Amino acid sequence: LAFYTSRTIGGSIPSCMFSMPLLESLTLSGNGIRSQLSPIPSYSRLINISLDHNRLYGEIPNSLEQKAALVYLDLSFNQLSGTLSDMTNYTLDWSVNNKSFYTSLYLNSNRFSGGLPTSFINAETIDVLSGNIFECANTNDLPTNDPSVHVDRMCWIDILMAVQQY
Numbered sequence: 001l002a003f004y005t006s007r008t009i010g011g012s013i014p015s016c017m018f019s020m021p022l023l024e025s026l027t028l029s030g031n032g033i034r035s036q037l038s039p040i041p042s043y044s045r046l047i048n049i050s051l052d053h054n055r056l057y058g059e060i061p062n063s064l065e066q067k068a069a070l071v072y073l074d075l076s077f078n079q080l081s082g083t084l085s086d087m088t089n090y091t092l093d094w095s096v097n098n099k100s101f102y103t104s105l106y107l108n109s110n111r112f113s114g115g116l117p118t119s120f121i122n123a124e125t126i127d128v129l130s131g132n133i134f135e136c137a138n139t140n141d142l143p144t145n146d147p148s149v150h151v152d153r154m155c156w157i158d159i160l161m162a163v164q165q166y
Helices: 015-019 156-165
Strands: 002-004 025-027 048-050 072-074 079-082 093-096 099-102 104-106 111-115 125-127 133-135
Parallel strands (some): 025 048, 079 111, 104 125
């Protein structure tokens, strides 16, 4: 079961939306939705979540940060904040019946900060750096496949070293 809309519906996402037992794909991109994200029940079958280009705010619920087997997660271009520390064990590459899958993860253009989970470093399809302020000890801590990784990214330790040399 899938739910898609590309019209401006505004308002908030009803918490029952994430509780629909047969819902596998939820796309509410570009709808002017202003709300926090509701927790996702453990029995949820959601594997594709696209809520980009809205006005979502607050932190990503732990239940979403720890959800295994997501194929696609796009929360980009919102006003989400906080850290991604609970995504440390987030699985971005996984397999079922000897088939490999890679999660596409888009969290760019929000207000995230703090450290980046090490699981992000070698992710296949990821865009998290642009528009967020993450801490890193050196550029080896950054996701190698993020499109913004090569745009003069400096970690705080690199800046400190440059200032000391000046």
